[in-house]
Amino acid sequence: MPLPLVEVWEQLQARVEQLAGEAGLQILHGILEEEVRQRVGPPYRPDPAAGAVRWGRQPGYVVFGGQKIPLDRPRVRTRDAEEVELESYGQLQQDGRMQRAVAEGIVCGLSTRKYRRAVESVLEGYGIRKSSVSRHCVRATAHQLRQLCERRLEKLNLVALLIDGLEFKGQTLIVALGVEESGSKHLLGLWQGATENATVCTALLEDLVARGLSTERRYLFVLDGSKALRAAVEKVFGTRAEVQRCQWHKRCNVRDHLPEGCRGDYDRQLRNAYAMTRYEDAKAALEKIFRQLERINPSAARSLEEGMEETLTLHRLGVGPLLRRSLSTTNLIESCLSTVRHVARNVTRWQGGDHRVRWAAAGLLEAEKKFRKVKGYRELKELAAKLNLGLHSQAQVA
Numbered sequence: 001m002p003l004p005l006v007e008v009w010e011q012l013q014a015r016v017e018q019l020a021g022e023a024g025l026q027i028l029h030g031i032l033e034e035e036v037r038q039r040v041g042p043p044y045r046p047d048p049a050a051g052a053v054r055w056g057r058q059p060g061y062v063v064f065g066g067q068k069i070p071l072d073r074p075r076v077r078t079r080d081a082e083e084v085e086l087e088s089y090g091q092l093q094q095d096g097r098m099q100r101a102v103a104e105g106i107v108c109g110l111s112t113r114k115y116r117r118a119v120e121s122v123l124e125g126y127g128i129r130k131s132s133v134s135r136h137c138v139r140a141t142a143h144q145l146r147q148l149c150e151r152r153l154e155k156l157n158l159v160a161l162l163i164d165g166l167e168f169k170g171q172t173l174i175v176a177l178g179v180e181e182s183g184s185k186h187l188l189g190l191w192q193g194a195t196e197n198a199t200v201c202t203a204l205l206e207d208l209v210a211r212g213l214s215t216e217r218r219y220l221f222v223l224d225g226s227k228a229l230r231a232a233v234e235k236v237f238g239t240r241a242e243v244q245r246c247q248w249h250k251r252c253n254v255r256d257h258l259p260e261g262c263r264g265d266y267d268r269q270l271r272n273a274y275a276m277t278r279y280e281d282a283k284a285a286l287e288k289i290f291r292q293l294e295r296i297n298p299s300a301a302r303s304l305e306e307g308m309e310e311t312l313t314l315h316r317l318g319v320g321p322l323l324r325r326s327l328s329t330t331n332l333i334e335s336c337l338s339t340v341r342h343v344a345r346n347v348t349r350w351q352g353g354d355h356r357v358r359w360a361a362a363g364l365l366e367a368e369k370k371f372r373k374v375k376g377y378r379e380l381k382e383l384a385a386k387l388n389l390g391l392h393s394q395a396q397v398a
Contacts, residue, residue: 028062028071028092029071031088031092032073032074032086032088032089032092033074034088035086035087035088035089036054036074036076036086039052039076039084040052040053040054040076051078051079052076052077052078052079052084053076053077053078053079054074054075054076055075055076055077056074056075057072057073057074057075058072058073058075059072059073060072060073060089062089062092063092073086073089074086107343107362107363107366138358140362141358141359141361141362142354142358144358144361144362144365145190145354145357145358145361147365148187148189148190148361148364148365149189149190149207149361150211151186151187151188151189151211152211152212153178153188153208153211153212153213154212155212156178156180156186156212157180157181157182157384158178158179158180158181158186158213158217158219159179159180159181159219159220159380159383159384159387160178160179160219160220160221160222160327160380160383161176161177161178161179161188161208161219161220161221161222162176162177162178162179162221162222162327162330162332162333163175163176163177163201163204163221163222163223163224163229163330163333164223164224164246164330164333164334165193165224165226165229166333166334166337166340166360168337168340168341168356168360169344169350169356170350170356171192171356171357172192172193173190173191173192173193173356173357173360174190174191174192174193174200174201174204175187175189175190175333175336175364176188176189176190176204176208177332177333177336179327179332179374179380180380181380181381181384182373182377182380183373183374183377183378183380184371184373185332185368185371185372185373185374186368186371187336187364187365187368188208188213189204189207189208189211190357190360190361190364191203191204191207192354192356192357198228198231198232200228201226201228201229201231201232202231202232202235202236204232205232205233205235205236205237206236209236215236215237217387217388218240218241218242218387218388219237219241219242219387220242220243220244220313220314220317220327220383220387221233221237221241221242221243221244222243222244222246222327222328222329222330223243223244223245223246223330224245224246224249224330225245225246225249225250225253225307230243242313242317242387243310243313244310244311244313244314244327244328245307245310245311245313246311246328246329246330247270247274247311247328247329248329248330248331249329249330250270250303250304250307250308250311251267251270251271253303254266254267254270254293254300254303254304255267257297257299257300257303258297258300259297262296266289266292266293266300269285269289270286270289270304272285273285273286273289274311274328275321276315277315277321278315279312279315279316279318282312282315283309283312283315286304286308286311286312289304290304290305290308311328314327314328317383317386317387318386319379319383320376320379321376322375322376322379323374323375323376323377323379323380323383324376325375325376326374326375326376327374332374335367336363336364336367336368339363339364339366339367339370340359340360340363340364340367341363342363343359343362343363343366344359344360344363347359
């Protein structure tokens with residue numbers, strides 16, 4: 001007769017999961033026993049040539065399933081009665097394993113209060129109360145922040161750098177993102193500042209150079225229109241840097257100066273102008289909009305005129321529509337902020353120090369896991385050749 005398999009599984013599922021957890025513990029026992037056997041020899045038959053002997057067991061723990069699980073560890077001593085540390089036990093007990101498990105759970109939406117309920121479903125352990133989980137989370141996010149801010153950049157074949165300031169929980173965080181010639185995106189760093197002032201912006205660019213970003217190559221810098229960022233780029237990289245002003249920010253700035261009734265019409269005209277393929281056509285269309293705005297709202301006209309040429313840098317370089325759409329705005333960075341907000345949604349009290357920047361780093365690294373190549377990435381090689389025409393010519397001669 002056929003068995004009701006679904007009903008049987010519902011009754012046995014908890015027990016099967018428990019057996020799987022116990023089997024994992026047996027494997028960890030086996031790992032420890034194997035190291036002892038290699039150091040001492042088989043049980044009750046110690047190797048006379050070995051310089052150590054078994055010395056009973058002692059209560060201990062290993063990190064397993066995102067928590068600390070009690071485990072009796074074997075002890076080994078030298079023949080002079082000195083304790084011998086087991087390498088495998090130290091690896092299974094590393095706090096880094098616990099911190100990574102906590103970080104993954106918190107990023108996926110677990111709160112520090114609910115973490116214990118989530119991981120105790122298989123085995124009963126300890127070290128997973130709210131206060132312990134919070135401490136592990138602090139250490140894990142601090143490690144992620146160091147990992148992000150200390151990345152070496154020598155091996156990255158970067159073509160474009162996007163820099164933007166983000167308002168996050170009452171503070172300004174400046175994020176740098178790089179696009180390689182292959183189309184891959186990489187987070188380059190995260191800086192904390194009260195505002196996007198020139199001192200902070202210059203410090204972040206100098207930090208990128210210190211971590212391996214070459215100043216001999218020419219890059220395309222995509223900026224949001226901040227004067228401090230523009231001045232910092234010119235100070236560190238000189239006039240050789242090509243700057244693309246974010247077209248989305250430019251449209252927003254112009255729109256904010258206009259009355260409610262005509263915002264949609266002029267925003268549509270700006271969007272159509274930036275969508276043109278030829279540089280001459282796009283510039284002529286913007287100049288026509290500028291003359292119209294001069295008659296109805298001089299403030300909006302001045303906003304459009306300021307930095308207008310830099311909003312057409314990609315047009316001037318002859319970049320195709322697909323890649324131009326990816327690099328004409330700072331949306332590649334803006335999209336990361338939604339992940340940052342999602343990761344930090346359970347935080348209710350923001351404290352001083354590096355609390356915000358740690359959570360922002362955790363969210364940015366989570367967003368980086370989902371990065372794809374930029375649209376139009378096949379044109380990046382040609383863009384890199386245009387930016388570094390002299391270097392490419394020297395490479396071909398060599």
